[in-house]
Amino acid sequence: MQSEKYVIMDGMDSSHTAPRDPDLLLDFDEVSLIRGGTTLVGPVNWQVELDERWVIIGPNGAGKTSLLRMAAAEEFPSQGRLWVLGERIGKTDMRDLRASIGMSSAALANRIPPSENVGDLVISAGYAILGRWREEYDELDRERATDILEQVGAYHLVDRTWGTLSEGERKRVLVARALMTDPELLLFDEPGAGMDLGGREDLVAYMGDLAMDPDAPAMVVITHHVEEIPLGFTHAMLLDEGSVVAQGLIEDVLTSENLTKAFHQPIEITQLDGRYFARRARRAGSHRR
Template identity: 75%
Template sequence: MGGVNDAQATEPVTDPDLLLDFRGVEFVRGGNTLVGPVDWQVELDERWVIVGPNGAGKTTLIRMASALEFPSKGTAFVLGEQLGRTDMRDLRAAIGLTSSALAQRVPEDEKVGDLVVSAGYAIVGRWREDYDEMDYEQAMDVLEQVGAMHLIDRRWGTLSDGEKKRVMVARAVMINPELLIMDEPAAGMDLGGREDLMAYLGELALDPDAPAMVMITHHLEEIPYGFTHAMLLDEGEVVAQGLIDDVLNSENVSKAYHQPIEVTRADGRYFARRARSSRAGAHRK
């Protein structure tokens, strides 16, 4: 007699303050567990960086966070909605995403201005003759912020890898997302371009009105100041997660990368290098 109510009572629910709520999440393909189990919560004012070696499962994890993949096991809530029980397209429209996979879908002859503007229409590639002037003004604003305003009339196929990265960040921010997810946004950039982008992302991270942010990187030097939390992954498993200063230390990073790594911090930025052995130091003396 109370079957329906009993069923409703056992339905998983999430805290409304959590933009991401992963509980025992695993991603399995071909009998191999690529990620998991992972328990992970992201709140509105948090800025997360996910770090780990190649093949650690970083991209797979954020594909689930971006509502592009379903977990094989466990429960995943994204923007308050449970994956597998909601329209994924609605979720994606509220998530700003930068990734190499998305960049590969952009037509070579697409103008940068049109590419950024079209983010508001949840498409890749021009599909209408004219966009609203207000859309173009916003596109110019975000391109200016990421140091890419001079590219607005360029064709996508003529851009360098670093220029493409900057444009994709502008496109992700264009929609005023609830959640901003960036897969190696600084990869392929020269030093000047990287530092320009780091400055912008650092300012965004410190803005209380900015969306929650999740970023993947291989390099600690590419973590902007203002990021609050970190997760270290290795072979799909969480090595450590929590407040960034507690996670990104020499012990944890060495464990994730299976070699002695010395981690230092200066002016809110992190740096890593292979630790010198005492034996090597003695030889130099």
């Protein structure tokens, strides 16, 4: 298992030691993640600037979560060079980076004890821990957690325990926890998964408001469904089998041609009031007898 201080030996030259562009929060340079001889993702070249909102879409096994884990400073790349928040991965303490990144994922949700109080769960993000032990939180922490829970429509859950929450309620609480640290970068791994239609639409609407806030941090969201893309998102990446099918401005990437290539079946995409909708294209000549 690699340690937190592991250094990637890649023959780095002086051109890669120059100060990074402060507007560049993620910088993937020919990055790959390989496990057991299998390439999970890569090689990827990808940059995220501070005012951008990215959505990453692709079928199961495309490498979306692996890519996001590297962006979250939770995985070391096997090959290539990666900078997160201006720091070179493999040359810096990963724990310091994680404190500046807000993350919401199923992996995090699975680590939360059922008895954990929702208010404490949100507050503890500011201390880079999961679960309260003997920490004493001050009033400012509690006020901030209360404000954020109210913003995401989860204030009424503040005194509940994690084990009593529905899937939709858990998603809202995880979003609040991700926002608690006032992060420079927000990462969401399938935030709408498991939610009913009403809950999903509420969450998409809130994330759209957040995306259109000029003071909000950069955002990267993974989803399987274009219907879950909030308003205000500027860029998109399509992944398939670990490789990038297309990336760039969202209107250039989310096309029927690109989605058909990524999902290996004829897909038609339409847009209504700024939201995207996709379906399998009807085969020519098909009809109901």
